Amino acid sequence: MSISTETCIERKEIMKGHVLHVTVDKVSIDDGQGGAQTTSTREVVWHNGACAIVPVTDDGKIILVRQYRYAAALAMLEVPAGKIEHDGESPDLCAARELEEETGFKAGDMKFLGFVYTSPGFCNERIYLYLATNLQKGEQHLDEDEFMNLEYYTPEEVEDLIDSNEIVDAKTIANFHKAMKYLAKH
Template sequence: MTTHAPRPHLEDALSPRRVLSSEAVYKGKIWDVRSDTFELSPGSEPLRREFIEHPGAVAILPMDEDGRVLLLRQYRHPVGMLLWEVPAGILDVDGESNLDAAARELAEEADLAAGEWNVLVDFFNSPGSSSEAIRIYLARRLSVIPHHERHERTAEESEIEFAWVSLDEAAEAVLDGRLHNPSAVVAILAAREASRRDFQGLRPGDEPWPAHPAQR
């Protein structure tokens, strides 16, 4: 006879593990490298881990009235590729809320404003090596920002290309291995799942983000 373990509650939880020491071993323009010493259990041998301390980011999946989503392509030097992505940016403005940061990035990268915002999904980009937390929003009821109010894009952003595609087409590109940007992959697949319930039950755009390491 097969026995089954009790079904767990599927929710990540904060850990009570004690940090014994913490120091920044590298200070960068956007993120630092931190070295922490901690113990897994009281009295256990201390462990040391180095990781990237990141301010976090927001990403936006813009969706028009026909259910198409906006993807943008730009060059990413570390991987040497032109990647199809979604509008996104780092949380690097003091006092700016997560939602306001998302609205700013949508305007700067896509020349769009949105009248309806929902939290689509939250995730850690690489929790074994970085504290980067990313919140992805679904932005709808879109309007185009007038030319005289648009942000001037520079460097890699000056080469951004745009494409409106169906959600199904975008999802197939993910599953075929043609898209690689993590925010785009997560956003597209989460939106496709949410579309099965007509986007009902999504969190409001101003939902708190207690899992973000810097917002606890």
């Protein structure tokens, strides 16, 4: 069996916001086998993307932030992260900015670890993952509607928090997993 491809043939804009854009697209589906083309409808959330960072202190602690997430109705423990401000902004610049804004630290070394899609069944959001080391004190400057606590954990404690479902944020779990092979070297 071949993998099909889909091409947008009609788009209806539902909502254009500051963070995301929602469309309902009519798509043409090619079954990849030379068969008849079919059509279907796709509801899509478009997003500029984001960056997430595993910051590691000189003594090997991982800095996490605890903040309330309205959509989940829960205070969540997460890696520092934030959205790419505009189409075309470099993920590297976004990661450096968000690290300092949320934690008050700058990274002497920032290693790109790859990226993940949050929910590719309906959203194009891509989160770029980083590991930040050789941290130097900068200045925390949260947005006026942003409130969070900084918490410090060993890698083993983070693993336990994931296993016990204290950490349930997908970007945090993915980013921590990608950083694991580097954390033992600290």
